[in-house]
Amino acid sequence: MSSLKRGVILCACLLTSGASLLGAQAGTITGKVTEKASGAPIARAQVDAGPGTAIATSGDDGSYTIANVTAGTYTVTARKVGRALNRTPGVVVRAGAPTTVDVAMITATELDQVVVTASRAPEKVVDAPASVSVVPPEVVAARPALTSTDHIRAQPGIDISSGGLLQANVVARGFNNIFSGALMTLTDNRFASVPSLAVNVPYLVPITNEDIERIEIVLGPGAALYGPNTANGVMNIITKSPFESPGASITAGGGIAASSGSSDVNIARTALRYASRVNDKVAFKLSGEYTTGKDWRFIDPAEPPATKRDFALRRYAGEARLDVRPTPGTEWVTSYGRVTAGSAIELTGSSGAGQVKDWTYQSFQTRLRSGRLFAQAFGNFSDAGETVLLRTNSPIIDKSRLFAAQIQHGITIGRVDALYGADYQKIDPRTAGTINGRNEDNDNVVELGGYIHTVTRLTDRLQFLAAARLDHNDRVEGSVFSPRVALVFKPQIDQTLRLTFNRAFSNPSNFNLFLDLPSGNIPFGPLGSYRAVALGVPKEGFHFRRDCGGGLCMRTPFAAVPGTAATPSQFLEADATLRWRSAAEVVIAQVPTAAFLRTLPAPTKATVGSVLKVLDLTTKGFTTVSAGDVHDIEGLMPSVVNAFEAGYKGVLGGKMQISVDLWHEKRRNFVGPSLVETPNVFLDSASTARYLGNFPLPPGTAQVVAGGLAKVPLGTISPDHPLTNTPGPDIIVTYRNYGKLDVTGADFAGELLLDRGYSVAGNYSWVNKDVFSKTEVGGISDVTLNAPANKAMAALRYNNNTPQPYGWELRGRYVAGFPVASGVYNGTVETYTLLDANFAVRFPGSNDVTLSVSAQNLLDKKHQEFVGVPSLGRFIMTQLRYSF
Numbered sequence: 001m002s003s004l005k006r007g008v009i010l011c012a013c014l015l016t017s018g019a020s021l022l023g024a025q026a027g028t029i030t031g032k033v034t035e036k037a038s039g040a041p042i043a044r045a046q047v048d049a050g051p052g053t054a055i056a057t058s059g060d061d062g063s064y065t066i067a068n069v070t071a072g073t074y075t076v077t078a079r080k081v082g083r084a085l086n087r088t089p090g091v092v093v094r095a096g097a098p099t100t101v102d103v104a105m106i107t108a109t110e111l112d113q114v115v116v117t118a119s120r121a122p123e124k125v126v127d128a129p130a131s132v133s134v135v136p137p138e139v140v141a142a143r144p145a146l147t148s149t150d151h152i153r154a155q156p157g158i159d160i161s162s163g164g165l166l167q168a169n170v171v172a173r174g175f176n177n178i179f180s181g182a183l184m185t186l187t188d189n190r191f192a193s194v195p196s197l198a199v200n201v202p203y204l205v206p207i208t209n210e211d212i213e214r215i216e217i218v219l220g221p222g223a224a225l226y227g228p229n230t231a232n233g234v235m236n237i238i239t240k241s242p243f244e245s246p247g248a249s250i251t252a253g254g255g256i257a258a259s260s261g262s263s264d265v266n267i268a269r270t271a272l273r274y275a276s277r278v279n280d281k282v283a284f285k286l287s288g289e290y291t292t293g294k295d296w297r298f299i300d301p302a303e304p305p306a307t308k309r310d311f312a313l314r315r316y317a318g319e320a321r322l323d324v325r326p327t328p329g330t331e332w333v334t335s336y337g338r339v340t341a342g343s344a345i346e347l348t349g350s351s352g353a354g355q356v357k358d359w360t361y362q363s364f365q366t367r368l369r370s371g372r373l374f375a376q377a378f379g380n381f382s383d384a385g386e387t388v389l390l391r392t393n394s395p396i397i398d399k400s401r402l403f404a405a406q407i408q409h410g411i412t413i414g415r416v417d418a419l420y421g422a423d424y425q426k427i428d429p430r431t432a433g434t435i436n437g438r439n440e441d442n443d444n445v446v447e448l449g450g451y452i453h454t455v456t457r458l459t460d461r462l463q464f465l466a467a468a469r470l471d472h473n474d475r476v477e478g479s480v481f482s483p484r485v486a487l488v489f490k491p492q493i494d495q496t497l498r499l500t501f502n503r504a505f506s507n508p509s510n511f512n513l514f515l516d517l518p519s520g521n522i523p524f525g526p527l528g529s530y531r532a533v534a535l536g537v538p539k540e541g542f543h544f545r546r547d548c549g550g551g552l553c554m555r556t557p558f559a560a561v562p563g564t565a566a567t568p569s570q571f572l573e574a575d576a577t578l579r580w581r582s583a584a585e586v587v588i589a590q591v592p593t594a595a596f597l598r599t600l601p602a603p604t605k606a607t608v609g610s611v612l613k614v615l616d617l618t619t620k621g622f623t624t625v626s627a628g629d630v631h632d633i634e635g636l637m638p639s640v641v642n643a644f645e646a647g648y649k650g651v652l653g654g655k656m657q658i659s660v661d662l663w664h665e666k667r668r669n670f671v672g673p674s675l676v677e678t679p680n681v682f683l684d685s686a687s688t689a690r691y692l693g694n695f696p697l698p699p700g701t702a703q704v705v706a707g708g709l710a711k712v713p714l715g716t717i718s719p720d721h722p723l724t725n726t727p728g729p730d731i732i733v734t735y736r737n738y739g740k741l742d743v744t745g746a747d748f749a750g751e752l753l754l755d756r757g758y759s760v761a762g763n764y765s766w767v768n769k770d771v772f773s774k775t776e777v778g779g780i781s782d783v784t785l786n787a788p789a790n791k792a793m794a795a796l797r798y799n800n801n802t803p804q805p806y807g808w809e810l811r812g813r814y815v816a817g818f819p820v821a822s823g824v825y826n827g828t829v830e831t832y833t834l835l836d837a838n839f840a841v842r843f844p845g846s847n848d849v850t851l852s853v854s855a856q857n858l859l860d861k862k863h864q865e866f867v868g869v870p871s872l873g874r875f876i877m878t879q880l881r882y883s884f
Contacts, residue, residue: 027093029066029101033058033078036104042080043243044331047103049074049091050457054412055372059328060243060280071095078103079123115216116236129465129486129498130222131157131647131661131747135215142807142840144253144854144879145209146267146291147202148237153836154795154811156659156749156763157219157233159787161829163869164295165255165267166203166313166344172219172233173663173745174767174787177673178822178866179349181509184222184230187237188335189406190365190378196400196429196436196443197382198229198509203344204361204382205237206317206337208289210249210273210881213240219747220663221504221643224467224484227423227449231504231641231667242275242283242323249273251289253879257296259860262873267293267313269879281325288318295345296870300353302520302618302824303390310355314342330370337363340385347868349823350534350674350733351389351519354396358385372410374421379403391520391824399430400510420452427510437516438723439536445510446474453484463488465500473507473638475539480505480638495650502643508636508671512536512735516723519733519824522615524586524713528557532617534674534733534823535723542633542677542719542734549573552612552627554681554715555729558582568728572715574627576610576683577603579714583683587708594705596697603691609684611710612717614780615676615731617824618867622713625679629780630717633677633736642666655753664744669737672783673822678732679780680713733823738777743785744768757807762794770818781821786866788829790816806841815865825868832863853878 033045041062048055049066053074056064066076071094078086083105093099115123115132135151145151149168152158159176162168169180176182181198185191187207193200215237222230250272257265268291275285293313303309317339324332344356360383367376384398408421427445429436436443451469458464467484486500515536521529535542545553553571558579572578584597612630613622645663652658689706697705716729724732749763770785777783792814799807817831840852853876857863860874 026068026070027095028098029053029069029074029076029091029093030098031064031076031101031103032062033064033080033103033105034062036106042083042105043325045078045080045083045103045105047076047078048412049076049093055410057329057371060325061328063328069093069099076101076103078105080105116238128218128496128649129463129488129500131219131645131649131659133157133217133219133749135217137213140209140212140214141850142852143838144255144852144877146269146877148205148207148209148212148215149202150854151212151215152217152235154763154793154813155217156793157661157747157765158217159791161787161866161869162872163347163866164313164345164872165265165293165875166291166295166315167346167869168202169866170200170202170235171787172217172235173665173747173765174743174770174785175232175670176786176822176866177349178347178786178825178868181229182232182506184226184232184234185237186234187363188239188333188365189236189367189376190363191380191402191404191425192237193380194361194382194398194400195380195402195427196398196431196510198511201346201361203315203341204339204359206319206339206361206363207237207239208271208273208287208317208319210251210271210289211239211285211287211319213238213245219661220500220645221502221641223471223482223504224451224469224502225419225453227451227469227471228447228473228480228505228507228638229509231506231639239319239321240275240285242285242321243277243325245285246275246277246283247883248275249881249883251879251881253877255293255875255877257873257875259857259862259873259875262296264294265296265875267291267877283323285321286318289316291315296872298868298870300390300868302352302620304393307390307393309345309353309390310343310357311345312343315344316340316342330368332366332368334366335364346387347825348389349825350515351394351517352391352824353868354387354389356385356387359383359387360385372419373408375405375407377403377405392518394518395434397430397432397434399432401428401430402426403428415457417455417457418452419454420450422448422450424448429510429514435511435517436514436536439514439516443510443514445513447507448472451482461490471505471507475513476507476636476638480507480640492650495652496648498645498647500643500645500647502645503640504643505638505640506671507638508537508735510536512636512671513538515734519617522620522713522731530557530680530713530716531728531730532615532676532733533730537633537636537735538721538723539635540721541635542721542724542732544630544632544717545571545720549575552630552717553720555718555725556681556715557728558714569725571718571720573605574610574612574681574715574717575605576681576714577605577608580608580683583709583712583714586712587705591705591708594708596695597705600692600695603688607687608691609687611682611684612679613682613713614679616826617676617733618826622680622682625780629774630679631736631778631780633719633734636671636735637669637737639670639737640668642668656751658750659748661747663746665742667741667743668739670741670777670783671735672738672777672779673786674733674735675779675781675821675823676731677734677736677780678719678730679717680731681715681717682713683710685710736779738772738779738783741772741777741783757799759797759799760795761797762792764790764792766790784819784821786818786820786822788816788818790814806839808839809837811836811838820867822867825866827867829864829866832861832865834861834863835859848883850881850883851878852881 271289319337321335365378404425449471453467465486523529559566580602692702751761795811
């Protein structure tokens with residue numbers, strides 16, 4: 001890491017020294033930034049005069065100053081999130097003299113948003129060097145929502161698999177999982193995932209819907225700026241500042257499933273928010289909500305009959321925040337959030353569903369922004385309460401913690417604008433031997449990273465972006481280098497063409513590395529059962545012995561002679577006939593007329609063959625594989641994505657926005673979902689029947705008995721490792737790096753503003769494949785995208801900006817069917833098409849009371865959005881908000 005530190009320090013020194021040369025023989029640009037309609041000052045707007053000038057930030061009174069501006073003619077540009085970009089051309093600056101430029105800004109339309117997530121700095125959405133979509137403040141305010149996922153269902157490139165009213169998994173451009181953290185999710189620049197599990201759980205995000213200002217989504221790799229675990233993109237949930245949103249609000253809402261057979265599905269929600277300015281330099285806000293209800297019902301046949309799922313939903317959430325602005329251009333924000341999921345169902349990939357009970361998640365964050373300096377520190381804390389796994393009734397103890405610190409600075413030299421920074425994070429799992437089992441005392445992870453990101457204005461219309469990042473994880477060999485380059489060409493002021501290359505990576509999660517959790521028992525008759533165990537991959541990996549009789553080795557819980565002691569730690573030749581007698585006893589217990597098997601001599605491998613089959617944890621059935629399908633599992637490496645993307649985004653005639661993105665990803669060392677990696681050894685049915693045919697048996701008996709014998713798993717092809725050698729020949733569910741996955745896709749989105757408040761919008765996303773064969777990726781099973789190859793949305797909207805403003809949306813969503821292989825969940829999601837509707841109105845004579853209603857799946861099309869989740873029908877929700 002010394003080379004990384006030296007590089008960051010050298011870049012900072014060179015850039016700082018270069019900036020000092022700009023101070024001589026220069027003038028200044030000063031002025032005020034105000035709201036055009038009211039004349040009120042606008043604070044925190046960023047103002048620059050183009051290449052070679054610094055970026056100023058307006059103070060609370062709207063004033064700004066750009067110093068050290070070389071004499072010449074400039075275009076002054078003002079940017080502010082939620083405001084339309086403002087440009088003042090032809091500004092003449094003279095040496096030694098001030099030039100005054102006052103800026104009047106208007107509220108941004110959906111076609112003219114300013115975003116911060118794509119480049120970690122404010123920029124117009126059409127100028128961003130990536131595919132960006134925004135859920136703006138007015139859309140958030142108008143839609144009743146239980147979690148942030150309710151706002152992003154129709155965004156291009158986003159895949160959401162809902163498991164109920166609160167439970168959902170969100171990814172971008174596929175590679176979903178039932179327990180997923182693939183999409184980097186931030187809340188006000190803070191990681192939102194559960195620390196040790198590295199999973200995004202929307203209802204464990206401690207913010208309320210009333211406090212969300214907007215949501216920004218960046219598709220595609222983002223490692224150059226955000227570091228590890230950004231291979232699929234970044235979603236940033238940005239909350240309101242108390243300075244800019246003072247006042248109070250009370251919200252009450254509820255919903256019911258207006259669907260046949262689901263009359264008990266309901267929800268009720270109450271939320272409060274209060275924000276106040278203490279003075280011009282200090283402001284604070286408090287928010288909280290309580291949600292209760294009954295979720296959609298689903299019974300997992302793999303759970304014991306005595307298991308009783310609790311479909312009740314209870315959630316308490318709240319946040320407190322203090323903002324301090326000691327000087328113009330400086331802001332210090334400190335916040336604390338807490339959420340408790342009193343009752344819910346959450347699915348895991350390797351162990352089935354968990355009954356959540358009093359799971360508490362807390363976050364603490366403090367961040368400072370002064371000019372172009374940004375620094376923050378935060379901590380996330382999880383406590384799983386009394387949560388249990390329903391398949392095994394095993395408790396889940398998770399008291400994990402994550403600590404992180406980040407610093408970033410920006411500087412401009414001539415035509416080059418640069419950001420550089422460093423990140424630190426430490427994950428401290430505390431699972432009391434439940435999730436991480438035998439790894440409990442050796443499972444901390446520390447990650448360090450540093451980056452530099454530059455934008456060079458080659459001409460007024462052409463920009464070249466270059467970024468580089470280096471990261472090190474103390475549990476993974478070596479460091480990871482993530483470059484980013486892009487050409488951005490603007491043929492018109494509101495049109496952008498871009499060609500980009502991004503490399504991103506995802507480090508193996510704590511879950512991937514240290515998991516040690518029993519997932520259930522697989523009975524095989526009166527002699528006992530196999531245990532299924534979910535394991536993380538140790539640094540040295542798992543290796544299968546191939547020195548038993550010249551081939552694979554197995555271990556077995558059966559004794560050589562029934563009634564004697566078994567030796568399950570012993571490695572034997574993968575020959576099912578070695579345990580013929582035990583197979584016979586299992587069949588005899590089920591079919592007493594097969595007692596004649598005790599009198600027959602045991603066959604040898606020369607007369608009866610053996611076959612390998614892999615357990616399907618969903619159906620409890622087995623799939624035949626070959627010995628050549630069994631591959632060693634090496635220590636996990638970072639998953640690397642090299643992505644090439646061409647994109648266009650433009651605003652045409654001030655009324656139409658179009659974006660088109662074509663992309664190709666080369667994924668290497670992809671860490672797939674947890675799968676069974678240890679085949680079981682069975683007697684071959686055909687050769688067993690031929691063997692039994694050598695004895696005088698009633699007609700048809702040989703085939704029937706052979707079929708019974710061939711259903712008994714007589715051994716497990718176990719890797720030779722301390723984690724797998726005791727206590728017995730477990731069926732191992734684990735992870736592996738898959739060598740090569742290449743995938744191509746496209747995203748299209750468009751919106752047209754019509755007359756009289758109407759607009760139409762639509763998007764379509766395509767991926768060229770949703771299954772990668774095991775021969776292609778190098779594993780024992782196929783790898784699935786766990787997401788649709790095709791999906792689309794179309795919407796008709798209306799907004800009436802009159803003294804009685806109201807608006808509505810009618811939206812159709814199409815999702816193509818897709819196969820699923822994710823831990824214990826395997827199957828197929830069928831194609832579904834849904835119609836949603838939303839309506840919001842402010843009462844006559846008042847701007848303080850808003851009624852909104854949403855209907856999901858208006859036509860009541862029963863559908864499942866993933867394997868192992870309930871069928872969802874029509875759900876209608878309404879809310880009433882009073883602001884004062």
